[in-house]
Amino acid sequence: MLSRTVKNTLFASALRIALFISLAILIFLIGAILLEGFKALSPSFIVSEARDFGAAGGIRYQLLGSLILIIVAAVLVVPFALGTALYRSEYVTSEKLGRCIDLTIFSLNGIPSITYGLFGLIVFVNILGMGVSWLIGSILLAIMILPTVTVSTHQAMRAIPNIYRESALALGLTRAEMVRKVILPQSLHGLVTGLLIGLARAIGETAPIMFVATAFSGVTWPQSIYEPVSTLPTHILALAQQATNPDALRNAWGASLSLIIIVMILSGLAFIARRKLEPQRSM
């Protein structure tokens, strides 16, 4: 048997070693991404087109494609998330039904992203015959972030004190007016924050869109909804698969850092939105 003091010392060193390894991993990951990324990143890298299957040139259309996908996904997800949160917070009377809705929406969060791609391929590409189209990608990303946006909006609505609702009704507002004038403005921060967090996740996703919405080379600005786009994550995938070519690898790091910078901007905006838009209540 080891004495208590020895055990205590051993444990303390185990903690230090674990922290040291974890720190080394954190530094390695962040360091590799920054160092490799900045070797490729430049203003001309961002605005010029990809050439030689991505080994030369930049990421102009990949960047645009990624932005189209998430902007349209945002437009698609907002009405459903808002309506669902509204129903959950203002109209559900039975707690059981409420929990049932929570479960069905929460389960969407547990579905692996590749399954969304498979689902999109079966339903939109094959059964509905849309072919490979960027719109399918937006639809799938919208479904993927629906739980995040809904939950965030619902939480903000739930945080509104009941006295606000009662006062509004007592002043003679109808339920609909109360929702429009009180609930929506008071929960806007939840919607915006949830949406930005969701989009930060959506823009980095590869698996849901790689079969249904994207093409690797020769894609520019889509002329209709039935055309594929090229995106940053699928571009990185294609470049990572030709990793023996140092030029392709360099551009893959450049595209990765650009993608991460967009993710950081979206997360940062979410942080700011929460702070600036949240109503100050003195309750």
Next chain:
Amino acid sequence: MNQISLNPRLRTDITFPKWNGLKSYAVGSALFSSTIIMLILGTLLIQSHPALFANDLNLLSEVWDPAGGQYGIIPMIFGTLIIMSIAMIIALPLGVLSAIYIAETRSDRLKHILKSSLEVLAGIPSIVYGLIGVAYLSIWVAEGFELQTGRVILTAGLLLALMILPTIMTLSEDAISSVPRAYRENAASLGLYHYEIIKDIVLPAAKADIAGAALLALGRALGETMAVMLVIGSLDRLPSPLFNVLASSQTITSKLGREIAESAFGSTHFSVLVLMSLILVAFTLILTIAAQKLFTKDPHNA
């Protein structure tokens, strides 16, 4: 809430409209959002039907050979399990021990730096981890073990460990920090050593939340596609010997990522792939729901 009969403008209305446009919109959205999951599961079930009810596919064999009519999914399931195990064996102790250090440290600056860099890491897309796997890990593994290719089970397991480490660290740290101070102070005043306070007081109190964190991380590891697909080597065979972690392999997700686009819609091949996806969804849903249950059981959140 009661009926809104106080509105003066509606006082003349004999039948107060229960269903206005806004309510219909809210109900409609909720109905739609709740049905999506059924729609996804239903689609997968229908499409995997041919594979489930065909007799001669040998689904539970070890041979995957679509040209010869052999659709054994055991290698993929084995690959998934062994990679998850490697990732958990590395990331769980490392993550929990580091989390204890962070939670117990008195340096607010260290805490702040660590927590914000963990948040940054959590936002890194999985394809970027895949790139790190291709550019560094697989090369290190190949050189370290003198292999022809570094795209093997060990590399995929290590990469997954890197990916789930931030999740485990962040959530375990929250769990450990939320154990009331009084517990520690009482234990210390009884003369317990730091090690004993952690082992006998803090960890038992935070157990449910740490288990929840582990399950969530496991769920993420299970569904991870892009990073694994790039470093697994995509070989549809059981490694020989069975626990040779330096052999190439295949997981359910990497199989789906590689072959969905190649197999013809409606073919047996496609149907077997959908079936694999259904198995994957079943596992991840169970893990996610179990994790959720563990988190809500925690007395400190109630």
